[in-house]
Amino acid sequence: MKQPYLICIDDEPDVLDAVVRDLAEFEDTFPIESAENAESARKLIDELIARGERIGIIYCDHVMPGENGVDLLVELNKMEVLKNTRKILLTGQAGLDATVIAVNDADLAHYVAKPWEKENLAKITKAQLAYYFVDEGLDPQGCMEFLDPVIMAEAIRKGFMTDL
Amino acid sequence: MEKNYPDSPAEETDKDRSAQIDAVNGLLTRSIDLGIESIDFKAGDKILKQGEANDSLHVILEGEAELLRTDASGTPISVDRLKSGNFLGLISFWTKQTSFSASRAVTDLKCVRMRRDRFEKLMEEDREFNRVMQELIISNLTQRYRRMALLNVEVAHLTRDLEHERNSLRSTVEDLEVTRNRLIHQEKLATMGQLLAGIAHEINNPSSALLKSVEVLETQIPSLFEKGAPLEKLACEKQLLEAGSKGQFHSSDVIRERMESLQRDFPNLKRSMVRRLAQIEPEHLQEVAPELRKANRKGAFSRVDHLLSFFEIGVYLRSIHSAVGRITSLVRSLKNYGRTDGAERVNVDLSTCVEDTLMVLNNRLKHYRLVKDCPPLPPVSCHPGEINQVLTNLLVNACDATEAEKEIEVRGGRDEQHVWISVCDRGTGIPVKMLDKVFEANVTSKNQSGEFGLGLGLAISRDIIHKHGGRIEAKNREGGGACFTLLLPLDH
Numbered sequence: 163m164k165q166p167y168l169i170c171i172d173d174e175p176d177v178l179d180a181v182v183r184d185l186a187e188f189e190d191t192f193p194i195e196s197a198e199n200a201e202s203a204r205k206l207i208d209e210l211i212a213r214g215e216r217i218g219i220i221y222c223d224h225v226m227p228g229e230n231g232v233d234l235l236v237e238l239n240k241m242e243v244l245k246n247t248r249k250i251l252l253t254g255q256a257g258l259d260a261t262v263i264a265v266n267d268a269d270l271a272h273y274v275a276k277p278w279e280k281e282n283l284a285k286i287t288k289a290q291l292a293y294y295f296v297d298e299g300l301d302p303q304g305c306m307e308f309l310d311p312v313i314m315a316e317a318i319r320k321g322f323m324t325d326l
Numbered sequence: 327m328e329k330n331y332p333d334s335p336a337e338e339t340d341k342d343r344s345a346q347i348d349a350v351n352g353l354l355t356r357s358i359d360l361g362i363e364s365i366d367f368k369a370g371d372k373i374l375k376q377g378e379a380n381d382s383l384h385v386i387l388e389g390e391a392e393l394l395r396t397d398a399s400g401t402p403i404s405v406d407r408l409k410s411g412n413f414l415g416l417i418s419f420w421t422k423q424t425s426f427s428a429s430r431a432v433t434d435l436k437c438v439r440m441r442r443d444r445f446e447k448l449m450e451e452d453r454e455f456n457r458v459m460q461e462l463i464i465s466n467l468t469q470r471y472r473r474m475a476l477l478n479v480e481v482a483h484l485t486r487d488l489e490h491e492r493n494s495l496r497s498t499v500e501d502l503e504v505t506r507n508r509l510i511h512q513e514k515l516a517t518m519g520q521l522l523a524g525i526a527h528e529i530n531n532p533s534s535a536l537l538k539s540v541e542v543l544e545t546q547i548p549s550l551f552e553k554g555a556p557l558e559k560l561a562c563e564k565q566l567l568e569a570g571s572k573g574q575f576h577s578s579d580v581i582r583e584r585m586e587s588l589q590r591d592f593p594n595l596k597r598s599m600v601r602r603l604a605q606i607e608p609e610h611l612q613e614v615a616p617e618l619r620k621a622n623r624k625g626a627f628s629r630v631d632h633l634l635s636f637f638e639i640g641v642y643l644r645s646i647h648s649a650v651g652r653i654t655s656l657v658r659s660l661k662n663y664g665r666t667d668g669a670e671r672v673n674v675d676l677s678t679c680v681e682d683t684l685m686v687l688n689n690r691l692k693h694y695r696l697v698k699d700c701p702p703l704p705p706v707s708c709h710p711g712e713i714n715q716v717l718t719n720l721l722v723n724a725c726d727a728t729e730a731e732k733e734i735e736v737r738g739g740r741d742e743q744h745v746w747i748s749v750c751d752r753g754t755g756i757p758v759k760m761l762d763k764v765f766e767a768n769v770t771s772k773n774q775s776g777e778f779g780l781g782l783g784l785a786i787s788r789d790i791i792h793k794h795g796g797r798i799e800a801k802n803r804e805g806g807g808a809c810f811t812l813l814l815p816l817d818h
Binding site for chain 1: 575576577578579581582596597598601645649692693730731
C-alpha cells in the first residue's frame with residue numbers, strides 16, 4: 163500500500179528546511195513534499211492526487227505572500243478527496259480571528275506555534291497520522307511505530323481493523 | 327464690569343437737559359401750592375421694590391439713583407442711572423402694573439413725591455401742571471429709550487469683542503491640543519527608545535557570543551583537514567564540508583527535481599537520504615558518486631550518512647553565521663530607529679533612516695511589492711529617531727491604502743537645496759477636497775489603530791518636518807494613488 167504523503171508549506175526557505183528536517187524520521191515511510199506558497203502548494207497537491215497518492219497531513223504557515231495559509235486550508239478543505247487529510251497550522255502569526263476561521267471552515271486538526279520543539283512535532287505527527295489512518299480505514303501494519311499507540315488502541319477497541 | 331451709561335453732556339442734547347431742569351425748578355417753586363411733598367433719601371436707601379405696586383410718582387431734584395433688576399438667580403443687576411429731572415417709578419405708576427425694577431439712592435437724594443389722587447387731580451385741574459408733566463414724562467421716556475438704544479449698541483460691541491476672544495481662545499486650544507499630542511508622542515518615542523536600547527543591548531551580548539563562536543568554528547574545523555592535521559587524509563569529507571559552507575537552501579521545486587533524478591539513479595537509497603543528497607550541488611555530488619553507487623549496490627548506507635554529516639556541518643555553520651548577521655542588522659536598525667539623542671541633532675544620511683525603517687517594518691511590508699530607489703545622500707542635521715517616525719507614518723499609510731501584492735515606492739534624492747524622500751502608493755489617492763487639509767489634526771480616512779509608536783498621524787509628521795526646517799507635501803499621482811514627499815534643507 164502506498165503510504166500517505168506529508169506536505170509542508172512555508173514561504174521562508176530556512177523555516178521550511180527546519181520543518182522537513184525535523185520530520186526526517188517519517189520520510190522513509192511517509193514521503194514528504196514541500197512548497198513555498200499557496201499556488202505551488204495547490205499544483206503539488208493536484209499532481210499527487212492525479213497520481214493517486216493520499217495526503218495524510220498538511221503543515222501550513224499562515225503569513226505568506228499572496229494567499230495566506232488559512233485561506234488555502236479553507237479552500238483545500240472543500241476538496242472531497244482531502245476530507246480526512248489532517249490540516250495543521252504551523253505559524254508564528256495567526257491571530258485569533260484567522261484561527262477561528264481555520265477551526266470552523268478548514269476543519270483545523272491542530273495548531274502549532276513557532277518556534278516548535280522537534281519532539282513535540284513528532285508526537286503531534288504520530289497522533290495526526292493515527293487519526294488519518296483510522297478515518298481512512300488504512301491498514302497500519304508495518305508502520306505502527308509511527309502512529310500514536312493510545313489513539314490506535316482506542317480505535318481498535320472500538321472495532322477498527324475488524325474489516326481490514 | 328464698568329457700565330458706561332451715556333453721559334448727559336455727550337449723549338443727550340443740551341436742549342433736553344435744560345428743558346428738564348426748567349421743569350423741575352418750576353415744580354420746586356410751586357411745590358407748596360401744588361401740595362406735592364418733598365422727600366429726601368440718604369445714599370443707599372431703597373426707594374421702590376421690584377414686583378410691588380406703586381402709587382407714587384417721584385421726581386429727582388438733586389442727586390443720583392439707580393434702578394436694579396434682580397435676575398432668576400437672585401443677583402441684582404444695575405439697569406439704569408437716574409439724575410435730576412428723571413422720574414422714579416414712572417412706568418409702574420402710569421401703567422398701574424407692578425414695578426419692573428427696584429430703585430435705590432446712590433447719593434443723597436432730594437425728590438418731590440406725588441400721590442396718585444393728588445397727581446390725577448392736578449392733571450385734570452391745572453393746565454400748566456398738566457403741560458409740564460406731559461413734557462417731562464415724554465422727555466424722560468425718550469431719554470430712557472435713547473439710553474436703551476445706545477446700550478444695545480454697546481451690547482453689540484461687547485458681543486463682537488467676546489466673539490473675537492472666543493475665536494482666539496478656540497485657536498489657542500487647538501494649538502495646545504497639537505502641542506499636547508506632540509508631547510505625548512515625544513514621551514512615547516522616548517519610552518520606546520529606552521525599551522529598544524535595552525532590548526538591543528540584551529540581544530547584542532549573546533548574539534556577539536554566537537558570532538564569535540561560529541567564526542572560530544568556521545576556521546578551526548576546516549583546519550583539522552590540513553596537512554599534518556588529524557583528518558588530513560579525508561579528502562572527500564573536506565570537499566563536502568567546503569561545499570556545504572558555500573551552499574544555500576534551495577527551493578522545493580529544485581529539491582524535488584534533484585530527488586527524482588537521484589531516485590532514478592540510486593533506487594535503493596532511502597527517501598530521507600535522497601533528500602539530504604539533493605541539497606548538494608550536482609558538481610560536488612560527483613565526489614560522492616562512487617560511494618553512492620557502492621551503497622546502492624550493497625545496501626550499506628552508513629558511509630554515505632557520515633559523508634552527508636560533513637556536508638551538513640558546513641551548511642549549518644553557514645546558516646548560523648547568516649542568521650547572526652540578520653540579528654545584528656536588525657538590532658542595529660532597532661537602535662537607530664528609536665534613537666532619541668535628546669536636544670542634540672546629528673548629521674545623518676537619510677538613506678540609512680530609510681533602510682532602518684524598512685527593516686523594522688519588514689513584517690508589514692512583505693505583503694506588498696516594494697520598489698526602492700534611494701542612493702546614499704549627503705548628511706543633514708536632524709533627529710534620526712523622529713525622521714524614522716515620519717517615514718513609518720508614511721509607509722504605514724501607504725500599506726493601508728494599498729492592496730496586497732501591489733507596489734509601494736520609496737525613493738530618495740537631492741536637489742540644490744534639499745534632500746528628499748518620497749513614499750508613493752497605488753491606492754485610491756487623496757480626495758481632492760482633502761488635499762490641502764490632509765496634514766491637519768483629526769483628518770483621517772481610517773480608524774485609529776492606536777499602535778504604539780506607529781501611525782502617529784500626518785499632523786505630527788508635519789510638525790516634526792517643520793521643526794527640522796523642512797517641508798512635507800502630498801499630491802495625487804497620474805494613474806492613481808498618492809505621493810508624500812519630505813524635504814530637508816542641506817546645511818551649508
